Amino acid sequence: MFLDTVAQDLRIGLRVLVKERTFSALAIAVLAIGIAAVTTQFAVVNGVLLRGFSFPNSDRLVDVQLVDPTNFSPANFNARITGADYADLKAQQTSFESLVAYINFSTINLTHNGTPVRLRGAYISWDFFRTLGVSPALGRDFTADDDRPGVEKAVILSDAIWQREFGGRADILGQSIRVNGRAGVIVGVMPPKFSFPANEQLWVPLNTEFPVRPRSDRNNQGVALLGRLKPGVSFAQANNEIATLARRYAELYPENKQFSLGWVRPLLGAFTGLQISNTLYLMLAFCVGVLLIACANVMNMQFARATLRAKELAIRSSLGATRIRLVRQMLTENLLLASLGAIVGIAAAFWATDWLDTAVHAQTFPIPDWMVFTIDLPVLAFVVGATFLSAILSGILPALLASRANASDALKDTGRGNSSRLANSVTRTLVVAQILVTCVLLIGSLVQLQSILRQQHVDFGYDTDSVLTARMGLMEGDYPTSESRVAFYEKLLRELRTHPAIESVALSNRFQMLFTGTGPVEIEGRAYTQPGDRPLALFENISDGYFATTRQRLIEGRDFTPEDNDLRQPVAIVNATFAKKHFGTESPLGRRIRTVNNNGTTFEPWRTIVGVVSDTRLLAPFPNQNVSDNSGFYVPFTAFLFGGDGSPAVNGLQFSTLIVRLRGDQRPETFDTELRRAVARVDPNLPLYFVSTPQTNLEGAIAQNRLVASMFTIFGAVAVILASVGLYGVMSFAVNQRTQEFGIRMALGADARSLLRMVLRQGSLQLGLGLLLGLGFTYFITTYFNEPLRAQLFQTDPRDATTFLAVAALLTFVALAAMLVPAQRATRVDPMTALRAG
Numbered sequence: 001m002f003l004d005t006v007a008q009d010l011r012i013g014l015r016v017l018v019k020e021r022t023f024s025a026l027a028i029a030v031l032a033i034g035i036a037a038v039t040t041q042f043a044v045v046n047g048v049l050l051r052g053f054s055f056p057n058s059d060r061l062v063d064v065q066l067v068d069p070t071n072f073s074p075a076n077f078n079a080r081i082t083g084a085d086y087a088d089l090k091a092q093q094t095s096f097e098s099l100v101a102y103i104n105f106s107t108i109n110l111t112h113n114g115t116p117v118r119l120r121g122a123y124i125s126w127d128f129f130r131t132l133g134v135s136p137a138l139g140r141d142f143t144a145d146d147d148r149p150g151v152e153k154a155v156i157l158s159d160a161i162w163q164r165e166f167g168g169r170a171d172i173l174g175q176s177i178r179v180n181g182r183a184g185v186i187v188g189v190m191p192p193k194f195s196f197p198a199n200e201q202l203w204v205p206l207n208t209e210f211p212v213r214p215r216s217d218r219n220n221q222g223v224a225l226l227g228r229l230k231p232g233v234s235f236a237q238a239n240n241e242i243a244t245l246a247r248r249y250a251e252l253y254p255e256n257k258q259f260s261l262g263w264v265r266p267l268l269g270a271f272t273g274l275q276i277s278n279t280l281y282l283m284l285a286f287c288v289g290v291l292l293i294a295c296a297n298v299m300n301m302q303f304a305r306a307t308l309r310a311k312e313l314a315i316r317s318s319l320g321a322t323r324i325r326l327v328r329q330m331l332t333e334n335l336l337l338a339s340l341g342a343i344v345g346i347a348a349a350f351w352a353t354d355w356l357d358t359a360v361h362a363q364t365f366p367i368p369d370w371m372v373f374t375i376d377l378p379v380l381a382f383v384v385g386a387t388f389l390s391a392i393l394s395g396i397l398p399a400l401l402a403s404r405a406n407a408s409d410a411l412k413d414t415g416r417g418n419s420s421r422l423a424n425s426v427t428r429t430l431v432v433a434q435i436l437v438t439c440v441l442l443i444g445s446l447v448q449l450q451s452i453l454r455q456q457h458v459d460f461g462y463d464t465d466s467v468l469t470a471r472m473g474l475m476e477g478d479y480p481t482s483e484s485r486v487a488f489y490e491k492l493l494r495e496l497r498t499h500p501a502i503e504s505v506a507l508s509n510r511f512q513m514l515f516t517g518t519g520p521v522e523i524e525g526r527a528y529t530q531p532g533d534r535p536l537a538l539f540e541n542i543s544d545g546y547f548a549t550t551r552q553r554l555i556e557g558r559d560f561t562p563e564d565n566d567l568r569q570p571v572a573i574v575n576a577t578f579a580k581k582h583f584g585t586e587s588p589l590g591r592r593i594r595t596v597n598n599n600g601t602t603f604e605p606w607r608t609i610v611g612v613v614s615d616t617r618l619l620a621p622f623p624n625q626n627v628s629d630n631s632g633f634y635v636p637f638t639a640f641l642f643g644g645d646g647s648p649a650v651n652g653l654q655f656s657t658l659i660v661r662l663r664g665d666q667r668p669e670t671f672d673t674e675l676r677r678a679v680a681r682v683d684p685n686l687p688l689y690f691v692s693t694p695q696t697n698l699e700g701a702i703a704q705n706r707l708v709a710s711m712f713t714i715f716g717a718v719a720v721i722l723a724s725v726g727l728y729g730v731m732s733f734a735v736n737q738r739t740q741e742f743g744i745r746m747a748l749g750a751d752a753r754s755l756l757r758m759v760l761r762q763g764s765l766q767l768g769l770g771l772l773l774g775l776g777f778t779y780f781i782t783t784y785f786n787e788p789l790r791a792q793l794f795q796t797d798p799r800d801a802t803t804f805l806a807v808a809a810l811l812t813f814v815a816l817a818a819m820l821v822p823a824q825r826a827t828r829v830d831p832m833t834a835l836r837a838g
Contacts, residue, residue: 024337024340026301027298027301027337027341028337028340028341028344029341029344030294030297030298030301030341030722030725031294031295031298031337031338031341031342031345031390032341032342032344032345032348033290033294033345033718033722034287034290034291034292034293034294034295034341034345034390034722035291035294035338035341035342035345035346035349035383035386035387035390036344036345036346036348036349036352037287037290037291037715037718038284038287038288038290038291038382038386039345039346039349039353039375039379039382039383039386040287040348040349040352040353040356041280041283041284041286041287042284042287042379042382042383043349043353043373043374043375043379044280044283044284044353044356044373045280045281045283045284046376046378046379046382047357047371047372047373047374048272048276048280048367048371049268049272049276049277049280049281050378051376051378052268053132053267053268053370054370055132055133055134056133057133057228058267059266060097060228060229060231061131061132061226061227061228061229061266061267062096062226062227062228062229062235062238062264062265062266062267063224063225063226063227063264063265063266063267063269063270064081064089064099064225064226064227064242064262064263064264065077065079065081065225065262065263065264065265066079066080066081066085066242066246066249066256066259066261066262066263067079067246067259067261067262067263068258068259068260068261069260069261070258070531070532072261072263074265074269074274075273075274075275075788075791076791077263078258078259079259079263080222080258080259081101081222081223081224081225081259082213082215082220082221082222082223082255083101083206083207083210083211083212083213083220083221083223084212084213084214084215084220085215085249085256086099086101086212086223086225087212088245088249089225089242089245092245093227093241093242093245094241095227095229095230095233095237095238095241095242096227096228096229096230096233096238097131097228097229097230098127098130098131098227098228099225099226099227100124100125100127100128100131100225100226100227101124101125101128101206101223101224101225101226102122102123102124102125102128102197102206102223102224102226103122103123103124103206103210103221103222103223103224104122104197104198104200104224105120105198106120106121106122106123107119107120107121107471107473107655107689108120108121108179108180108202108204109178109179109180109181109473109475109685109686109687110155110165110177110178110179110184110202111177111178111685112165112166112175112177112178116684116685116686116687117165117687118473118687118688118689119161119201119202120199120200120201121200121201121202121203121204122197122200122202122203122204123203123204123205123206123209123210124142124203124204124205124206125147125205125206125207126142126143126144126146126147126205126206127142127144128142128203128226129141129142131226131227131228132196134190134191134194134196136156136188136189136190136191137159137189137190137191137192138162138172138173138188138189139156139173139186139187139188139189140187140188141156141188142154142156142187142203142205146187146205146208147205147206147207147208148205148207148208149207149208149211150208151208152182152183152184152185153179153180153182153183153184153185153204153205153208153209154184154185154187154204154205154208155177155179155184155185155186155187155202155203155204156186156187156188156189156190156202156203157172157186157188157189157190157201157202158189158190158194158195158200158201158202159189159190159191159192159193159194160192160195160201161201161202162189172186172189173186173187173188174186174187178477178685179204179477180204180209180475180476180477180478181475181476181477181478181479181685182475182476182477184204190203193369195368195369195370196368196370197224197271197368198271198368199366199368199369206223209476210223215253215255215256216255218640218649218651224270226267227264235264235265235266238264239262239263239264241262242262242263242264243261243262243263244262245262246259246260246261246262247260247261247262254602255602258597271368271371275791275792278788278792279708279792282444283708283711283712283715286441286444286445286712286715287715289437289440289441289715289719290441290715290718290719290722291386291390292433292437293434293437293438293719293722293723293726294390294722295389295390296430296431296433296434296726297434297722297725297726298334298337298390299426299427299430300427300430300431300726302334331391331392334391334392335388335391337391338387338388338390338391339387339391341387341390342383342384342386342387342390345383346375346380346383349375349383350375353373353374353375354373356373356707357372357373357374359707360373360704360707363700363703363704364697364700364701364703365700365701365703365704367704428766430726431723431726431766431770432766432769432770432773433770434722434723434726434770435723435766435767435770435771435773435774435811435815436770436773436774436777437719437723437774438716438719438720438722438723438774438811439770439771439774439775439777439778439807439808439811440774440777440778440781441715441716441719442716442719442720442807442810442811443778443782443803443804443807444712444716444778445712445713445715445716445717446716446803446806446807447789447793447796447798447800447803448708448709448712448713448793449709449712449713450793450796450800450803451705451709451792451793451794451795451796452702452705452706452708452709452794453709454621454794454795454796455621455622455698455702455705455794456698456699456702456706458617458621458794458795459617460616460617460694461550461552461614461615461616461617462550462551462552462616463551464513464693464694464695464698465668465693465694465695466661466668466693467549467550467659467660467661467668467693467694468659468660468662468668468669468671468672468675468691468692468693469512469513469657469658469659469660469690469691469692469693469694469697470657470658470660470675470679470688470689470690470691471511471512471655471656471657471658471688471689471690471691472655472656472657472658472679472686472688473654473655474488474652474653474654474655474656474686475654476654478683478685478686479652479654481652482638482649482650482651482652483650483652484652485652485653485654486638486650486652488682488683489507489543489637489652489653489656490562491682492658492679492682493505493506493507493543493545495678495681495682496658496660496678497545499678500663501662501663501666501671501674502660502661502662502663503661503662503663504545504548504549504660504661505545505549505658505659505660505661506542506543506544506545506546506548506549506550506659507542507543507546507637507656507657507658507659508540508541508542508543508546508637508656508657508659509540509541509542509637509653509655509656509657510540510657511655511657512657512690512694512697512701513657513659513694513697514620514621514694514697514698514701515620516538516539516540516618516619516620516632517538517539517540517641517642518536518537518538518539518627519536519537519539519595519596519641519642520534520535520536520537520595520596521534521535521536521537521593521594521595521596521633522534522593522594522595522596522603523582523591523592523593524591524592524593524594524606534596535581535582535631536627537578537627537631537632537633538618538619538627538630538631538632538633539595539632539633539634539635539641540618540632540634540635541634541635541636541637541638541639541641541651541653542560542634542635542636542637543560543562543636543637544559544560544561544562544564546560546634546659547559547613548661549659549660549661550616550659551661552613552614552616553613553614554611554612554613554614555576555579555611555612555613555614556587556588556589556611556612557573557589557609557610557611557612558610558611559573559611560573560611560634560636564636565636565638565639565650566605566636566638566639566640566648566649566650566651567648567649567650569608570605570606570607570608570635570639570648571607571608571609571610571635571636572593572607572608572609572610572633572634572635573609573610573611573612573613573633573634574588574593574609574611574612574613574631574632574633574634575612575613575614575615575616575618575630575631575632575633575634576612576613576614576615577615577629577630577631577632578631578632578633579612581629581631582631588609588612589609589610589611589612590608590609591608591609592606592607592608592609593606593607593609593633594606594607595641595642597642604640604641604642605647605648607635609633613634615630617630618630618632620701621698621702621794622701622794637653637656638650638651638652638653639651658675658679658688660675668693669692669693669696672691675688675691676688676691720810720811720814723811723814723815724814724815724817724818725818728818728819728821728822756824759819759822760816760819760820763815763816763818763819764819767811767812767815767816767819770811771808771811771812775804775807775808778804779799779804782798782799783799785798786798786799
């Protein structure tokens with residue numbers, strides 16, 4: 001019986017919706033927009049934050065850290081684990097079935113068939129894959145014998161690199177190659193699409209490249225730790241044990257004093273972080289806002305439709321239909337609308353999700369390959385919930401109000417009655433709510449857009465399109481000592497400076513000319529009683545010729561020379577901001593500064609300031625919670641700044657950035673091939689990578705932010721369109737309802753202007769109330785969450801008054817345009833026609 005009734009409701013609902021094709025199409029389209037937006041964004045949230053890993057028992061995989069307790073927070077912390085720390089933790093811990101170390105995002109130089117290539121790889125302890133519960137699809141896994149210093153390097157390839165570099169040949173196992181300048185052999189190939197931890201193309205045993213060194217060794221390489229908890233061991237238990245061991249090491253070893261806090265968190269947290277989570281959940285909230293606006297629009301349409309169907313409902317009521325049956329029928333129709341909207345929305349979401357997935361994985365700095373945006377079962381379950389919620393939200397009030405109408409009044413076609421007045425109040429309230437939500441979405445969108453635009457157009461102090469940069473990695477196999485690396489750099493600069501097309505060339509440790517270092521410094525003659533008293537400054541290792549290449553102006557003192565190094569005399573050059581900040585109007589020449597490690601327990605040599613140069617932007621255009629200005633200093637390319645014992649030494653940097661300025665009007669990008677040839681003449685086994693201009697590097701680095709800003713802009717634009725459509729619909733409905741009243745007023749002498757004012761006044765009250773509530777609510781939110789919002793924005797105040805005023809002006813303009821058409825239609829009402837309609 002119940003199923004028969006449901007089937008009957010569905011048949012009636014389908015007939016009604018087919019009959020009212022215009023209403024149905026518009027409602028389906030509006031709901032489809034909201035459902036598509038929320039489905040797409042939930043697919044993103046699910047792919048990044050919820051789905052997690054597909055490894056066996058992945059819920060027991062954790063990230064292990066030794067962190068600085070000073071100002072520690074999950075969103076911003078300073079951490080370090082050395083190989084010696086890992087060896088001690090592995091031997092002394094009892095909470096983990098296994099504890100493994102890895103270094104990802106690493107450059108690995110591989111040479112086969114005489115061709116050097118730079119690949120993105122990871123150095124891993126031999127039991128890394130076993131801990132994850134995965135194994136090679138071809139060949140074998142690493143063994144403990146592979147993970148020892150001095151042995152031939154065993155290599156496991158990703159499936160993608162096997163196909164791209166080696167043609168997918170079945171005889172790949174056992175093939176000899178050169179890895180970082182040393183003999184290597186391919187022992188395995190991982191399954192297709194496996195690239196853990198983050199888009200790795202090959203894997204090499206950790207200790208063959210980075211053997212355990214004493215904690216005091218300048219050349220110590222930090223590692224990341226991944227553990228698998230024993231069954232029954234909680235996160236809290238593991239965290240307490242690591243915290244105890246961290247305190248013990250801080251007491252035993254001076255190098256560990258700063259990192260006295262242990263921290264264990266789910267492994268996914270090592271790849272997402274609080275800032276990414278906040279951004280994605282904020283975007284999901286925006287999409288939910290779009291869906292709510294869509295539901296409000298459909299609800300308003302349903303109120304207008306219910307008024308037109310008053311006679312039909314009255315007849316059915318007089319024939320014995322109960323109120324529950326009428327409500328159920330209308331909700332069934334709404335569920336059909338929402339379901340059809342979901343079908344269209346899911347189809348759009350499939351396209352949008354696929355486009356987003358392709359876009360984020362094709363960027364210069366892509367998200368990990370295992371983070372995939374797909375419409376899977378959890379997403380579909382979410383869509384079903386969103387669809388049902390949309391049907392209820394947009395249909396329940398119209399159904400309840402329409403079903404309570406007086407049958408006698410409806411059949412006589414007189415008066416609107418209490419339910420109509422209540423419906424009008426509800427529709428006006430919904431418009432106010434739409435404007436409120438739209439305010440929030442628009443302000444959020446514009447703030448995000450401002451942030452990304454400022455990132456794109458930040459002034460670096462030099463023309464970022466005028467120089468060509470390239471990255472190099474001098475690996476231990478070819479360059480085992482600092483002296484051998486220094487000799488290579490000197491030879492390379494001599495070679496390039498004789499090239500007729502090159503005007504100037506220099507070296508820097510700065511990554512892609514975007515990311516440089518920061519650390520605490522001391523100025524001689526000033527007292528520092530607490531670690532927090534030491535100011536933070538940006539720094540960069542540079543060769544002679546750097547300022548000529550970037551065209552920075554020497555304000556005072558001298559430039560670096562090829563002879564400058566810490567063995568001769570530790571020196572530094574400061575920028576204008578540093579000089580003004582720390583020395584005011586006094587000359588900084590001859591004053592001394594030094595860098596400090598481990599909260600003031602280790603000091604580097606005092607450096608004499610020998611020059612002051614004009615500012616270029618040292619801080620990358622990203623939110624930075626540690627450094628608030630551009631004050632910084634430069635040291636000779638071979639200087640050690642951190643990690644030493646305070647004694648002067650020569651540092652042959654393993655990684656460096658080559659910066660070239662060409663003569664004349666030649667575009668830097670056109671010199672790519674010739675630059676590679678010139679470097680190959682010095683070392684034919686050294687591949688260059690990231691060969692591009694700093695401007696291209698910047699565009700690649702902010703590509704994800706630009707995508708996020710574009711999505712926020714789309715959300716805001718859709719919200720404006722839906723809100724304006726909703727306001728237009730409510731005003732049209734109000735004008736239609738008052739047609740007889742307008743006719744009477746005109747018959748009694750009212751002119752068109754007074755009617756226009758009357759209609760616009762009604763809409764303006766809703767607009768004004770919506771703006772007041774929307775702007776006020778947004779200001780409250782941006783004030784309460786000001787610090788975390790600022791942490792995600794670049795040089796942008798989330799409470800920017802101009803943004804608030806711009807949103808108010810835009811919504812006022814759009815709302816007035818939406819009100820004007822029905823208002824003008826009211827002024828054209830023919831009095832006789834309107835009176836006859838009554």
